[in-house]
Amino acid sequence: MRLKFLWPGKTRSPEIKGLQDFYAARIGALASLEIVETREARGIDERHAGRIKELEARGLEKHLEDVYIICLLDEGKTMTSREFSSFLRGRAADAGKPPAFVVGGFLGLADRIVERADLRLSLSPMTFSHELCRVILLEQAYRALTIIRGRHYAK
């Protein structure tokens, strides 16, 4: 199985970066994993949200060809962990495009990225910080792979 994860900019929190690496290593042992940290809009005042999201959209778009685009949104479709693993298993069985998970920056995703999504996925109705989202998503992907492979979830 091939899994791709995209988000603008490097993870700044050293603790979250540590967890990101932790889960990435576990996923990497069970699947082919690619994490792409795309161009981040920097030095632009937060009031110019449209410009920031537009710039970040351009970075993300470079990596959205020939993938099944899954955008993370609070108001997307919620799933249990088991449903999420079934979904990933289904994607793997389909010889088509591999899944690419897209997590927005601290202001979220531009509308035109969301409109291209094949699936809008919600990790929770709650809003999590964009860096925490990265880790929660990786943890769920790892959990899904352990369910698919019948492996023990390494705590």
Add this chain to the structure above:
Amino acid sequence: MRLKFLWPGKTRSPEIKGLQDFYAARIGALASLEIVETREARGIDERHAGRIKELEARGLEKHLEDVYIICLLDEGKTMTSREFSSFLRGRAADAGKPPAFVVGGFLGLADRIVERADLRLSLSPMTFSHELCRVILLEQAYRALTIIRGRHYAK
């Protein structure tokens, strides 16, 4: 506002412990915060889930008098971050019992703890690792306080 958090055992992952301390400091600046790491069942084989949960229940029970008990469960009530902040604001306005959030150990909570809950809260229909739950819950409590106080969420 007084907030209490209970869970069995210390947080083992150094990264998650770092994030726990990060959010605890931010919550502590806006509210009175108490985190109680209760007795953890150790050295018992995972197959004896009932015994583990029973032992951990005894540790938790010592701290459940005169509090409004909120047990975290995947299948509990989901809320948006804004609904969660309204809920906390309501609890603070009520001169009654302060909220105590109870997060289970790696095997979850004993039934008799769940049965005592005034509220069963779900962070997501997805199952997160019990240590990750601690951090997500603290992040949501911090986010709720910034909404209540009209503060900027410090990323």
